[in-house]
Amino acid sequence: MICKGNVLKYGDHVDTDVIIPARHLNNPDPAVLALHCMEDIDTEFINKVKPGDIMVAGLNFGCGSSREHAPIALKASGISCVIAQNFARIFFRNSMNIGLPLLECPEAAIAAENGDELEVNLDTGVITNLTKGGSYTSIPLPPFMRELLSVGGLVNYTKARLEKEAK
């Protein structure tokens, strides 16, 4: 699968409280969460983001609260994948579980700038910066996580497995 879109870039330690502030967690509807995504760090985000856009960030992206509303909000806002130098672990799990692709690639994350156009091959993990011309390979996902993403997340994975066990 290929993602292609423009870069929206942020720094280190972007926490899930700024991705989606708790004051909006009283309504978990993805469309409503998307309206407030990133508003505490970038009030213009929801006006800038276009379907397919790629979020790029520094270290420890998604740290803090375990709220799954954070990757849900990013996905619902149109973000196709997130590239970071590295990710906080609960955010990583949550994103895999809901089918939001994450790529750990320090070189690509450092090189990319706001507005660059990137092409990401999720099968090979190759990230190409179409604006600047560089090409990078992200740290490959373990087979289990590739399987999770390919079936659309943990719900489908668990459903298929329980059906198989029942036979």
Place this chain on the structure above:
Amino acid sequence: MGMTMTQKIIAQRAGKDSVQPGELVECSLDLVFGNDITSPVAIDEFYKIGVKEVFHKDKIALVPDHFTPNKDIAAAGLAKKTREFARAMGITNYFEVGKVGIEHALLPEKGLISPGYVVIGADSHTCTHGALGAFATGVGSTDMAAAMATGYLWFKVPEAIKIVLKGEMGPYVSGKDVILHLIGLLGVDGARYCSLEFTGNVAALTMDDRFTISNMAVEAGAKNGIFPVDAATLEYLAAHGGHPGTAYTADEDAAYISEHVIDLGQIPPTVAFPHLPENAKTIREAEALHIGIQQVVIGSCTNGRIDDMRAAAAILKGREVHEDVRCIIIPATQAVWKQCVDEGLMNIFVDAGAAVSTPTCGPCIGGHMGILAAGERCVSTTNRNFVGRMGHITSEIYLAGPAVAAASAIAGYICGPRPLPAEGGNES
């Protein structure tokens, strides 16, 4: 190669003789829980899996603690959805307002966590329960859903960081100062994906200190923070009707990616400045800046237990909260609340001019019961000082233990107990 405490628990529950860091395994679960924010999302995902029953009615806990007592109509809907699911599934460990407390204080108090357990909670501070020698880690709602359906979950076996404690804590120092100091040392991602394995003179710490320390392991990025089981652990379990479980000890040749020796006697009261928990400063550094504050919060899953209430009361006794400060005290559970009444702490709080709330996560997550306006500063015994966490994005949160929080409430600026005038007098 030997294994750490965490690795041994994971191996046992994965049905293996040994595990290696980085390995992906599936473990059976002893307790799966969520709150009023994370459970409703999990409930929708649970039904999508297509199962009709939860894996075990007694091994799931639903704890509506975040936006309760319901802060608005939408939040009331979340609580209702959680309640109805609990009833439909016959879940035994559902706790209604009036019985509910903050999940990470309540569940150990109810005897639901034991040494050697594998515990997951749809809340990042689930690592709190490592204080009892369990492997406990925070997950999201979809993980909670799959776990409620099947009773097992996938984990990556973590690498370990060893924290060796020595010495005894000085006056006005508590577990909060220890963990803020440690996060200052490690950084907010210094233990990313790792287990923090505490060892050494753990006997110097009360159980409440240990809960506070394990609670904030996640603020260094850790997967879990685990303590060995000792006499204090067993005493706590006995007092709360908890099963003694299985105590695991680390092998002599267990591998750690790093080791840090913490001399408890050298740790001063510590404050983490905005906007990351790693911005640790000593109380002397903080006092020198004379930072005026408008609010103090004493409570949360980090510091809402009886030790914390007693530490705050010892300083508030016979003194008055500064006229520019709103001091909000939130005992974490109904049992802690009642103990505050029985020990006379409530009178001290009210006489000092503090507001005492029913148990709730409330202000810690910027939910309700103490939201900050633009530019306001708060000293809080909670766990995160991120941008906008407790309110407006220009507000500031300074994390501290209950002694510093109570002293600051009296002084009106960030300070430790030492500069305060004697009981009964206020600094003018």
